[in-house]
Amino acid sequence: MAETLDSLLAESRDRLKAAGIEAAALDARHLVSGLLGLSLAALMTRGGDPVSEADAKRIRAAVERRAAREPVYRILGEREFFGLSLKLSRGTLEPRPDTEALVDAVMPHARRIVARKGSCRIIDLGTGTGAICLALLASVLDARGIGTDISRDALATAAENARRNGLAGRFETLQSKWFEAVDGRFDIIVSNPPYIRSSVIHELEPEVKDHDPAAALDGGDDGLDAYRAIALHADRHLETDGVIGLEIGFDQKQAVTALFEAQGFRLLSAIKDFGGNDRVLVFEQDVERSNDR
Ligand SMILES: C[S@@+](CC[C@H](N)C(=O)[O-])C[C@H]1O[C@@H](n2cnc3c(N)ncnc32)[C@H](O)[C@@H]1O
Structure with a gap:
């Protein structure tokens, strides 16, 4: 039968x-x-x-x-993020629904900047599948974006995802360690960097530790390596009224805020995820501090 x-x-x-x-x-x-x-x-x-x-x-x-224990969307080879269908590959993190909160948090800033200047330049550091940048470009038609990553495989997948979703004309990729190979200033800097402490990676579910790439997870001894590297050079790459939007681990709000405050930024907003954990921080230049210098 x-x-x-x-x-x-x-x-x-x-x-x-x-x-x-x-x-x-x-x-x-x-x-x-x-x-x-x-x-x-x-x-x-x-x-x-x-x-x-x-x-x-x-x-x-x-x-x-x-x-x-292979995750469903790895098996299917693609998953939906912010209404876009994104291909996954060995070098890409599977985008998480919580990361949509970062897109939601910076979207009004992208729209505000487009309303004022007619355009908006976005850089997504550690772009993976391109999820964050592509979601912003799909919703803000006058924005252009660059996705950076250390992984060539991730950059190839991000470029393919841009083509799949009709966004290739406004999206570029660049291989770079954080800001190392980046030139110029941006209206929006976004990143969902690796932020898990190296010592706890082995405790993660097999779906994560065996299938998401290590480079997408491991944030170093205290989980903050990437934030340190980004904070150090962000000032050189952010337009005066631009914003930096970051995804963080549930217990990293204070530490990440301190790192960015030390480099002359001010916390503009903090957003929680669907589970009620701190998940997204948005920073702007601290104008009072800049004037004092
Ligand atoms: C947590 S994943 C985020 C991927 C994607 N932005 C997302 O939200 O789904 C972090 C990304 O950072 C990249 N990455 C790790 N170390 C990096 C470095 N030193 N410079 C640039 N990118 C890096 C990884 O390859 C990975 O794609």
Whole structure:
């Protein structure tokens, strides 16, 4: 008898449950819908549809990868971020929903700058898939952006994601260690840098530590290496009324604020993520301090 969507979904869910995957039913639905190109709604209404042998084989292979703790969107090879479909590769972090809070936080500044100057230059340090910069460019049509990374693989993926989403004309990539190879000033500097302390990386879930690249996670001994490097040179690259938007770890608000205050910046806003943790900081130049110098 031919397999149906319903029978394959149930089999996949049971296999993932047996492997100890917490969101087994949800992951099974996402895998099947992603692999067959069906919406989640279609899965519910077309449960009696037959599934070909070839598709059933692909689904079973994907379910085995998930059972071995590979994340759903790594298996599918892409994920959605801020309404954009982004390809993932070995050198890219899988963009997280919490990072959308950074996009939300700097968007009004990009719009304000475009309203005043007619354009806005954005630099995204450690761009990975290009997620943050591309989300801003998709919403602010007069903005242009550069995504930097140390990973060539990430830069190639970010460039491809720009093409996929019709943004290649306004997006460039640059291989650079933070600001090292960067020239000029920007209206918006954004970054979601690696911020996990080296000593706790081994405690992370296998989905993260075995599948996100180490360079995207490891923030050094105290987790703050990248913020230190960025804070040190940000003044040379920020336009006078520009802003710096940063994603941070849940316990890093004070330390990161102190690093940027020491370089002449002022905390403009701090935003929490969906879980109620400090997640995003926005800085501007501290004009009073600059005048005092
Ligand atoms: C946490 S991931 C963020 C990726 C993407 N911006 C996002 O939010 O999904 C950090 C990124 O910083 C890059 N990176 C690590 N060290 C770097 C360095 N020294 N200079 C530039 N980029 C670096 C990593 O390759 C990775 O793509």
